[in-house]
Amino acid sequence: MTTTATTVPATDALPAEVKTDRLPLLLIPALALLALPLTGSFSTWVTLTFAGLAMGMIIFIIASGLTLVFGLMDVLNFGHGLFITLGAYVAVSVIGRMIGYVESPSLMRNLMAVVPAMLIAMVVVGAVGFVFERVIIRPVYGQPLKQIMITMGGMIVGVELVKVIWGAQALPLPLPAAFSGSLLFGDAAVEKYRLITTVVGLLVFAAMLWVLSRTKVGLLIRAGVQDREMVESLGYRIGLLFFGVFIAGAALAGLGGVMWGMYQQTIVPEMGGAINVLLFIVIIIGGLGSVGGCFIGALLVGLVANYTGFLAPKVALFSNILLMVLILLWRPQGLYPVVKR
Amino acid sequence: MSEPMLDLQGVHTRIGAYHILHGVDLQVAKGEMTVLLGRNGAGKTTTLRTIMGLWPTAEGTITFQGESIASRPTPEISRRGIAYVPENMGIFSDLTVCENMLLAACDTKRAEDLDAKRLEWIFGLFPALRKFWQYPAGLLSGGQKQMLAVARGIVEPRKLLLVDEPSKGLAPAIIQNMITAFRELKQTETTILLVEQNFNFARQLGDQVAVMDGGRIVHSGTMASLVADEALQQHLLGLSLTAHQ
Amino acid sequence: MMLGRLLSGDLPRSRVLTAVLIAIFFGLLLTPFLFPGARATNVAAKICIFIVLVASFDLALGYTGIFSFAHTMFFGIGAYGVAIALSTLGATWKALAIGTGAALMVALVLSLLIGLFSLRVKAMFFAMITLAVATAFQTLASQLSAFTGGDDGLSFKVPELLTSAFPLSPHTFRGVALDGKLLCFYLVFAAAVVLLLVMLRIVNSPFGRVLQAIRENEFRAEAIGYRTVVYRTCSSVLSALFATLAGVLLALWLRYNGPDTSLSFEIMINILLMVVIGGMGTMYGSVVGATLFIIAENYLQDLMKLASNGFSGVPFLRDLFHPDRWLLWLGILFIVGVYRFPAGIVGKLRFSAWKKS
Numbered sequence: 031m032t033t034t035a036t037t038v039p040a041t042d043a044l045p046a047e048v049k050t051d052r053l054p055l056l057l058i059p060a061l062a063l064l065a066l067p068l069t070g071s072f073s074t075w076v077t078l079t080f081a082g083l084a085m086g087m088i089i090f091i092i093a094s095g096l097t098l099v100f101g102l103m104d105v106l107n108f109g110h111g112l113f114i115t116l117g118a119y120v121a122v123s124v125i126g127r128m129i130g131y132v133e134s135p136s137l138m139r140n141l142m143a144v145v146p147a148m149l150i151a152m153v154v155v156g157a158v159g160f161v162f163e164r165v166i167i168r169p170v171y172g173q174p175l176k177q178i179m180i181t182m183g184g185m186i187v188g189v190e191l192v193k194v195i196w197g198a199q200a201l202p203l204p205l206p207a208a209f210s211g212s213l214l215f216g217d218a219a220v221e222k223y224r225l226i227t228t229v230v231g232l233l234v235f236a237a238m239l240w241v242l243s244r245t246k247v248g249l250l251i252r253a254g255v256q257d258r259e260m261v262e263s264l265g266y267r268i269g270l271l272f273f274g275v276f277i278a279g280a281a282l283a284g285l286g287g288v289m290w291g292m293y294q295q296t297i298v299p300e301m302g303g304a305i306n307v308l309l310f311i312v313i314i315i316g317g318l319g320s321v322g323g324c325f326i327g328a329l330l331v332g333l334v335a336n337y338t339g340f341l342a343p344k345v346a347l348f349s350n351i352l353l354m355v356l357i358l359l360w361r362p363q364g365l366y367p368v369v370k371r
Numbered sequence: 372m373s374e375p376m377l378d379l380q381g382v383h384t385r386i387g388a389y390h391i392l393h394g395v396d397l398q399v400a401k402g403e404m405t406v407l408l409g410r411n412g413a414g415k416t417t418t419l420r421t422i423m424g425l426w427p428t429a430e431g432t433i434t435f436q437g438e439s440i441a442s443r444p445t446p447e448i449s450r451r452g453i454a455y456v457p458e459n460m461g462i463f464s465d466l467t468v469c470e471n472m473l474l475a476a477c478d479t480k481r482a483e484d485l486d487a488k489r490l491e492w493i494f495g496l497f498p499a500l501r502k503f504w505q506y507p508a509g510l511l512s513g514g515q516k517q518m519l520a521v522a523r524g525i526v527e528p529r530k531l532l533l534v535d536e537p538s539k540g541l542a543p544a545i546i547q548n549m550i551t552a553f554r555e556l557k558q559t560e561t562t563i564l565l566v567e568q569n570f571n572f573a574r575q576l577g578d579q580v581a582v583m584d585g586g587r588i589v590h591s592g593t594m595a596s597l598v599a600d601e602a603l604q605q606h607l608l609g610l611s612l613t614a615h616q
Numbered sequence: 617m618m619l620g621r622l623l624s625g626d627l628p629r630s631r632v633l634t635a636v637l638i639a640i641f642f643g644l645l646l647t648p649f650l651f652p653g654a655r656a657t658n659v660a661a662k663i664c665i666f667i668v669l670v671a672s673f674d675l676a677l678g679y680t681g682i683f684s685f686a687h688t689m690f691f692g693i694g695a696y697g698v699a700i701a702l703s704t705l706g707a708t709w710k711a712l713a714i715g716t717g718a719a720l721m722v723a724l725v726l727s728l729l730i731g732l733f734s735l736r737v738k739a740m741f742f743a744m745i746t747l748a749v750a751t752a753f754q755t756l757a758s759q760l761s762a763f764t765g766g767d768d769g770l771s772f773k774v775p776e777l778l779t780s781a782f783p784l785s786p787h788t789f790r791g792v793a794l795d796g797k798l799l800c801f802y803l804v805f806a807a808a809v810v811l812l813l814v815m816l817r818i819v820n821s822p823f824g825r826v827l828q829a830i831r832e833n834e835f836r837a838e839a840i841g842y843r844t845v846v847y848r849t850c851s852s853v854l855s856a857l858f859a860t861l862a863g864v865l866l867a868l869w870l871r872y873n874g875p876d877t878s879l880s881f882e883i884m885i886n887i888l889l890m891v892v893i894g895g896m897g898t899m900y901g902s903v904v905g906a907t908l909f910i911i912a913e914n915y916l917q918d919l920m921k922l923a924s925n926g927f928s929g930v931p932f933l934r935d936l937f938h939p940d941r942w943l944l945w946l947g948i949l950f951i952v953g954v955y956r957f958p959a960g961i962v963g964k965l966r967f968s969a970w971k972k973s
Contacts, residue, residue, distance in 0.1 A: 106740045169955060174739040176954055178683050179892060183951040186885060190944035194935045246480055249470050253463040260461030263423055264523075265449035265477040303881075307751045310744040347755040351748050369464050369509065388833065 054326050054365035061330065065337045076218035078336045084224035086332025087231020088293060090325050092286035093309045094238060095279015101255035101319020101368055102272045105167060108178055109185035110309060111302030112162075113155045113280045116188070117287025118297040119196050120151040122203050132206045140206035151288045152281040158188075159280025163273055185303065192299045200298045203291040227289055234282070235325055242321060251275060255319045255368055311354045317364030326365055330357075374437070376401040376562050377422070377531060382431035382441075384414075384421045391417045393586040394431065399531070399579075404553075404563040406573040406594065408607075409583035415566040416458055418583070419533045422564075423455050424448045436530070450477065452530035458539065458566075460520040464509025468500055468519055471508050475523035485526065493522050496552040514545035518552070525556065532556075532563045538572045550575050570608060574598055582607050622813060624820040628900060630969035633962060637900060640907050644805060648798055649790050655914075661801055663910050664808035665865045670890045670902035671815050672858030678897030679819050680851040681831035683739060685747035685884060686730060690856040692757065692879035693726070694719045694863020696764060699873035703772035712775065716864050720857060727856035731849035754879045769874020778803065778868070804865050811861060816899050818854065827851050828897075886913075889950050895960025904961050909946065916942045 062079055069075045096110050124147040125132055131143035166184040170176040205223055212219040242248035254261045254268050261268050290305070291297040312331050316323025334353050338346040345352075357365065375398035384392040392414050399405045409415050420426045422433060428441040440448050449455070454475075463471055472490075473482045494501040497518040503511060508519060517537055524532050537553075538546050546569075553576050556563070567573040573580070577594035590597075590607055597603060620627060628634040643650070647660035669691055676682040697719025698712060705711035730749065737745075758767050776782050782796030792798070818824055830837040830844050838844050867873045886909065894905020917939035927933040935941070957964050 100740075104740070106744070108743075166951070175677070175681060175683055176958070178740070178743050179888060180951060180954050182885065182888065183947055183954065186889075186947035187944060187951065190941055190947060194932070194938070194941060194944070198940060246473065249466060249474055252465055253474055256463050256465060257461050259425055259445070260457065260463070261474070262445040263425070263449055263455040263457070263461065264475055265446050266474075267444070267446045307747055311748060314741075314744060344759055347759065348752055351752045354748065388836070 051366070054323070057365075058326065058329050058333070061333055061337075065333070065341075068341055069337070073216065073218035074340070076215065077220060078340055079333065080220045080224045080228065082333035082336035083329060084221075084227040084231075084293070084332070085335065086329035087228050087234075088286050088289045089305075089308060089312055089332060090231060090328035091234050091289065092283045092305070093312045093324050093328055094234075094321055095275070095282050096309055097313040097316060097319055097324045098251060098255070098275050098321065099272070099279050100313065102251065102258070102268070102275060103171065104174070105171070105177060105272075105276075106174075107167065107181045108306065109162065109166070109181040109188065110279075110283055111304070111306045112185045112188040112192075113159060113283035113302065114287035114290060114305060115192055115297075115299055115302035116158060117151040117155045117284030118203060118291030118301060119192055119201070119299075120154045120284070121147040121288040121291060122196070122201050122297060124150050125203065129204075132204055135207045137208040140208045144206055144209075148285055148288050151284045155284025155287070156277050156281035159277045162188075162280065163276045167276070189299050189303065196299075198299060200296050203295055203297050205292050205295055209292075223292065227293065230289065234285075238321060247271070247274075308350060311350050315354055315357050315364055317361075317366040317368055319368040320364065320366040323364055323366035327357075375399055376436060377564065378432075378434040379418070379422070380432045380434075382418075382421060382433060383429040384417055384426050385429045386417070386426060391586055392421065395583075395586070396588055397581055397591070399562060399564050401562050402560045403578040404557055404565060404576055405579040405581060406577035407564065407566045407581050407583060408568070408570065408573060410568070413583040414586040415583055416535055417586075419455065419457075419535055419564070419566060422448075422533060423453065454524035454529040454532050456520045456524045456532070456534040456537065458535040460516050462508045462511075462516050462519060464507065466508055467505050468508050468511070469504050471519060471523060472500075472526050475526045477527070489526070489528075493525065496555055497522055514541050514548075517541060517545075517549070521549075521552065525561070528561075530562060532561055533566075534563060535566045536568065537565070538567065538569045546572060624813075624817045626816055626820045626899070628962075628966075630965040632969070633900065633904075633965040636965075637903060640903055648792055648801060652790075652792055657801055659910060659914050661804050661869045663907050664804050665862050665869065666887070666890065666906040666910060667903050668808050668811045668865065669859055669862040670887050670894070670906045671812055671899055672855045672862060673887050674891050674896060674899060674902050675815060675819065675858065676852050676855035677891060678895075678901070679824060679831065680827045680848055681739070682848060682852050682855075683743045683746075684730075684852060684855075685743060686750040686753075687855070687859055687887065688879055688881075688884045689750045689753045690723045690727065690859035691863040691866070691883070692753070692873075692875075693723050694860035694865075695867040695873040695878040696757065696770075696863075697722070697860070698864050698867035699765075699770040699772055700763065702774060702867075703770050707773035707775050709775050712868070716861075719860050719864065723856045723860040724853060727853045728849065731852045732845075750879075750881075750884070754875055754881075757879055758875045765874065767875060769872060769877065771872045774800070774868060774871055800869060804869050807861075807865055811858060812899070812903070815858060819899060823847075823850070831897075889946055891960075892950055892953050893946070893960055895962030895964075896958065898959060898962040898966075901960045901962040908961075912942060912946060916945075920945075 065078070066072070066075050069078060092110075092114055096107060100106050125143055128143040128146075131139045134140065162184060166180055167177070170180050209223045209226060212221050213225065242252055250261060250266055250271055254271055258268055261271075287302065290301070294301070308331060312327040313324055315327035315330065316325070330353060331350055334349045335346060338349040361367065377397075377399040379395050379397040382392055382395040383390070395414070395418055397407070397418070407415050407418065417426060421428055422440075424440070424443050424445040424447075431441070432439060433441040435448075435451060435453065438451075440451065463474070466474070469482050472485065473479060476485055479485055499511075499515045500519060500522055503515070508516065511519060521534065521537060524534070537549055541549065550572065553563075557576070565573070565576065574594060579591070580594045580597050581588050581591040583589065590603075597607070628637055644660050644664060648657050669687075673687050676684060676687070694716070698715040701711045701715025701718065705714065730746065757764050760766075761768075764770065773779070776796065778796045778800040780793070780795045780797040782799075783794070784796070784799065785794040788794065819827070826837070826842055826847055829840075830842065830847055834844055863878055866878060870877065890905035890909045891902060892905070893908060894903070895901025920937050920939045920942055923937040924934055924939065927937055936944070953960060959966075
C-alpha cells in the first residue's frame with residue numbers, strides 16, 4: 031500500500047488546546063475551606079468533613095448505576111430505591127445468622143460476616159435487577175411517561191414484597207464491633223465506620239474509573255452514552271451492554287444499601303424511596319450520564335448536608351435543592367455535561 | 372454488471388407518520404464506487420440508514436451478498452461487513468482517537484492488537500490521526516473528525532463502506548485531501564456507496580451514479596456518461612444540486 | 617340531549633361504563649342515607665374529592681403528556697390556604713373565600729413558574745425537577761410550624777352552617793340527622809360534580825384537542841404552528857388550579873390539614889394508581905379509578921383479612937394476603953394496567969363496546 035496523501039498544514043493543527051476541566055473538582059476543597067471558619071472549631075470541622083465524605087461516598091455508590099443507565103438508554107429508574115432497601119434487608123438476614131461474628135471484637139471475624147453480607151446482597155440485588163430490567167423496563171423502552179409510571183409501580187410492588195418477607199417494622203442492622211467507635215486525631219474524633227466507608231467508596235470509584243478508561247467494555251459504555259446508534263453501527267449490541275450496566279448498577283445500589291443501613295444502624299422498607307430525591311439531585315448536579323460528575327455531586331451533597339446540618343439545621347433540609355439550583359445556574363447541564371449526538 | 376453486492380428493490384421507509392422512501396431501487400456493484408446524488412430531503416441519508424437497519428424497512432427487499440438484510444438488527448448488519456460513516460460523523464468526543472479506532476475494530480480487545488501495517492497505511496492517508504493518536508477526539512477540527520470517521524470505517528477490511536457527505540462543511544484544501552484518500556482507498560477494491568451533494572467532489576471519484584428525488588431514484592448510470600452528457604447534467608443537477616457551487 | 621350538552625358531548629360510549637357511572641353517581645349521592653354512619657360518608661366525601669384531584673392530574677398526564685410530581689403540592693396549597701385562613705381569621709365565609717383565593721393565586725404563580733422554566737425540557741427531567749420542588753415544599757410546610765402547625769397540622773372550625781351543631785330540621789330522615797355536616801357533604805358532592813363537568817368541557821374544547829395533538833406528536837403540533845410550550849404551560853396551570861380546589865374541599869370536609877393529609881408522597885402515588893387503573897386521558901377514568909381505589913383502601917383490607925385467615929397455616933401466603941399488603945395487589949394491577957390496558961378500565965370498557973357494535 032503506497033501513500034500519496036499530501037499533507038495540508040490545516041489538517042495538522044489541533045484547533046483546541048488540551049484542557050481538562052478541573053473547575054468542578056475544586057468545588058470540594060473550596061466548600062470544605064469555606065466551612066472551616068464557619069464551623070468555628072477545627073475538630074468539629076474534621077468530624078463533619080469525614081461524615082460528609084462518608085455519606086457522599088455511599089450516595090455515589092448508589093447513584094453511579096442510575097446515571098449510567100440514564101446516559102446509555104435515557105432510562106430513568108424511579109425504582110432504584112428498591113435496590114437500596116433490598117440490599118440492606120439481605121444484609122440483615124445474612125448478618126443475623128452470623129451475629130457472633132459481628133459482636134466479636136476481632137476485625138477478622140467482623141469482616142467474615144460483613145464481606146459475605148455485602149457480596150450476597152450484591153448478588154441478590156443484581157439478580158433482582160435482572161428480573162426488574164426484563165419485566166419492568168424492557169417493555170417500555172423509549173416511552174418516558176410509561177417508564178416513570180412503571181418503574182414507580184415496580185418499586186411499590188417491590189417494597190410491599192420486602193414487607194411480606196421481612197415485615198413492615200424497622201429492623202436493626204448492627205455495626206460490627208471493630209467498626210464502631212472513633213479514632214482521635216488530636217482532639218478531632220472521626221468515627222471508624224466513616225473512614226472505612228470513605229475508603230470503600232474511593233476503591234469503588236477507582237475501580238469504576240479503571241473499567242471505564244482501560245477496558246473495552248468501559249470504552250463502549252462511554253461511547254454508548256454519547257452516541258448509541260454509532261455503537262450499534264460499529265457492530266455492538268447496545269441492549270446487552272445496557273442490560274449489563276443495569277445489573278451492575280443494581281448490585282452497586284445493593285452494596286450502597288448495606289453501607290447506608292450500617293450508617294443508620296436501623297433499616298425500614300421505605301429507606302430506599304426516601305433517598306430517591308437525593309439521588310436525582312446528585313445525578314442532575316453531576317450531568318446526566320457522567321460518572322465523574324456523579325462522584326463530585328455526591329460528595330458535594332454529602333458535605334453540604336453535614337455542614338448545614340451543624341450550622342443551620344433548618345436550612346439543611348433544603349440545602350440539597352439549594353445546591354442543585356446554584357450549580358444549575360452556573361452550569362445548566364450539570365458539572366460535566368455529556369455531549370450527546 | 373455482474374450480481375450486485377448490494378441490491379435494494381422497491382424499498383419504502385416510514386419514520387413515524389412520515390413516508391420518506393417511496394420505492395428505492397439501487398444496485399451497488401462490487402469493487403466500485405457508487406455515488407448517490409440529490410438535494411436535501413431527497414432521502415439519501417434515509418436510504419443509508421435503512422440499509423444499516425437504523426430505520427426499519429416498511430416494504431421492499433435489501434439484499435447484501437445474496438442474503439436479505441432488510442430490518443435486521445444494526446449490529447448484525449455491521450458484522451456482515453458493512454461500515455457506516457454517518458453525516459454527523461458519530462465521533463465519540465470523550466474518547467481518544469486511538470480509542471475511537473479500537474472500538475471500530477469489533478473483535479480487537481486492546482489498542483496494541485490493532486493491525487500495525489494497516490494502521491500505517493491509514494496514517495499515510497490521514498497523517499493527522501497519528502499526530503493526535505492519544506488526544507480526545509472532541510478536540511479535533513471538523514476535517515480531522517471527518518478523517519477519523521472514515522478511518523474508523525476502514526480500520527478493518529470491510530466489504531462495503533457507506534459514507535454520508537464526507538465533504539460537508541470542509542474547506543476546499545481539505546476536500547482535496549479527502550479526494551486523494553478516497554482515490555487511494557479505491558485502489559484496494561473496496562466497494563463504496565457515497566452520498567454527496569457536491570458534484571465536483573463526486574465526479575472525481577464515482578464509477579456509478581444514482582440521483583434521488585422525492586424518495587425515489589430518478590436516474591442511474593455511469594459517472595462517465597453523466598459527466599459527458601451536459602444536457603442530462605443540466606436537467607438532473609438543476610433538480611438536485613442547486614444548493615452547491 | 618340535555619345530558620349530552622352537560623357532558624360536553626363526551627359520552628361514556630359503553631353501556632357497562634354508563635351503568636357504572638350512574639351507579640357511582642347515585643351511590644355517592646345517597647351514601648348518607650343508604651349506608652348510615654360516619655365511616656361511609658367519610659369514604660364517599662373522600663371519593664368525591666379525589667375524583668376532582670385525579671381528574672386534574674389526568675388533565676396534565678392523560679391529555680397533555682406531562683408528568684408532574686408536584687401535583688400533591690397544589691392539593692396541599694389548597695388545603696393549607698383554607699386551613700390557615702380559617703384558623704387565623706375565624707370560621708367565616710369571608711375567611712373561606714380569602715383562603716381559597718389566596719391558595720389559587722399561589723398555585724397560579726407557582727405552576728406558571730414551574731411550567732415556564734421546565735416544560736421545555738424532557739419529560740424525565742421535568743419529573744425529577746417537580747419531585748425535588750414537591751419535596752422542598754413538603755419540608756417547608758412541616759418547618760414553618762408557626763404558620764402551618766408543622767407536622768401536627770392545623771385543626772380549625774368551619775362556618776357553623778357546615779357543622780353538625782347546625783340543625784337544618786328537627787326531624788331525622790331514615791334515622792339520619794339533617795344537620796350542617798350533611799349539608800357540607802352535599803356541598804363537597806356538588807362542587808365535585810361541577811368541577812368534573814368543567815374539566816370535561818375543557819378537554820372537549822378546541823383547546824383540549826390541541827393538547828391531545830401535542831401529546832400525540834409535539835414536533836408536528838409545533839410545525840402546524842401551535843406554540844406548544846404555551847399550551848403545555850396552560851394545561852399544567854389549569855391542572856394545578858383544579859388540584860388546589862380539590863385541596864380546598866378536603867380541608868373543608870376534614871376541618872383539619874397537615875403534611876400527611878394533603879402533601880405526602882403516598883398521595884402522589886395513590887393518584888397515579890387511580891388515574892392509570894381508571895384510564896388515562898378519559899376523565900371518566902378518574903371517577904372509576906378514585907372510587908375503586910378508595911373503596912379498596914377502606915374495604916379491600918377487610919376482604920384480605922378473610923383471605924389471610926384462610927391461609928393462616930401457610931406462612932408466605934398468609935403474609936401475602938395480610939390486610940396491610942393491599943397496596944401490593946393494587947401495585948400489580950397498576951403494572952399490568954400500564955402494559956396491557958394503557959387506557960385503563962374505561963378504555964377497556966369502551967373498546968369492548970366498540971367491538972360489539
